[in-house]
């Protein structure tokens with residue numbers, strides 16, 4: 001159901017790779033709610049061509065940008081304002097990548113150059129996005145900037161390796177830049193900490209199926225889907241949440257508040 005929550009709002013959505021991507025669902029729902037936006041992803045991801053389908057469906061233009069490149073981001077924010085005919089109301093940072101996870105490195109055997117790449121792509125890029133938006137004065141007052149996080153920022157999930165540090169940094173950047181952007185332009189900055197979700201980035205983590213099922217059994221509401229996450233993102237882009245900022249918002253079906261569940265007890269008692 002659509003509520004016209006984003007009527008007249010202009011945005012930039014990073015990270016729609018394929019139909020499973022959380023950003024893909026956000027784009028579809030944002031369009032239904034009346035938003036206009038530009039889609040962006042790393043030039044490498046463009047080659048897969050999937051994003052063109054989404055762009056057609058959402059009547060959106062695509063601007064390639066490597067989120068670690070200030071130059072690419074400057075071009076993205078400049079062009080987006082031209083295409084959309086004004087400043088930006090919302091930004092979704094839905095980006096994560098760890099070469100160490102891709103190559104199956106254990107936490108005790110990390111490649112440090114790759115570690116820095118993980119931090120650059122998955123966390124520092126969020127700072128760069130906001131830095132460029134600030135320098136170009138590209139955000140409208142009462143705008144909303146959002147990134148996606150995971151509870152491994154607070155608790156240990158061994159196979160998440162260096163992405164745990166990236167998410168901790170991402171959430172910290174949301175707080176620090178959130179204070180700055182609120183003072184400058186009344187722009188709010190938050191992270192949503194999402195349940196495990198069956199996407200390309202998610203399923204790339206070792207043992208994903210096991211911790212997906214575990215989280216589902218631990219969460220009284222079950223795992224939050226990508227569609228549910230998209231709905232939550234929309235509320236944070238809408239005018240209904242103007243005073244929410246500098247928060248890490250748990251969107252996890254209750255997982256983070258549970259010590260143990262009856263389902264897990266039953267399974268352990270077998």
Ligand SMILES: NC(=O)c1ccc[n+]([C@@H]2O[C@H](COP(=O)([O-])OP(=O)(O)OC[C@H]3O[C@@H](n4cnc5c(N)ncnc54)[C@H](O)[C@@H]3O)[C@@H](O)[C@H]2O)c1
Pocket residue numbers: 014015016017018020021022023041042045065066067068093094095096097121148149150193194195196197198199200201202203
């Ligand atoms: N899937 C999960 O279980 C889960 C849970 C919590 C949080 N998240 C977070 O959600 C976000 C979106 O991931 P997803 O699960 O939809 O997976 P996904 O693989 O569909 O999306 C990740 C995106 O990051 C993009 N990307 C990688 N390097 C980039 C770069 N240099 N510049 C620009 N874009 C780049 C990829 O092209 C891809 O579109 C990530 O931050 C992820 O960590 C995912």
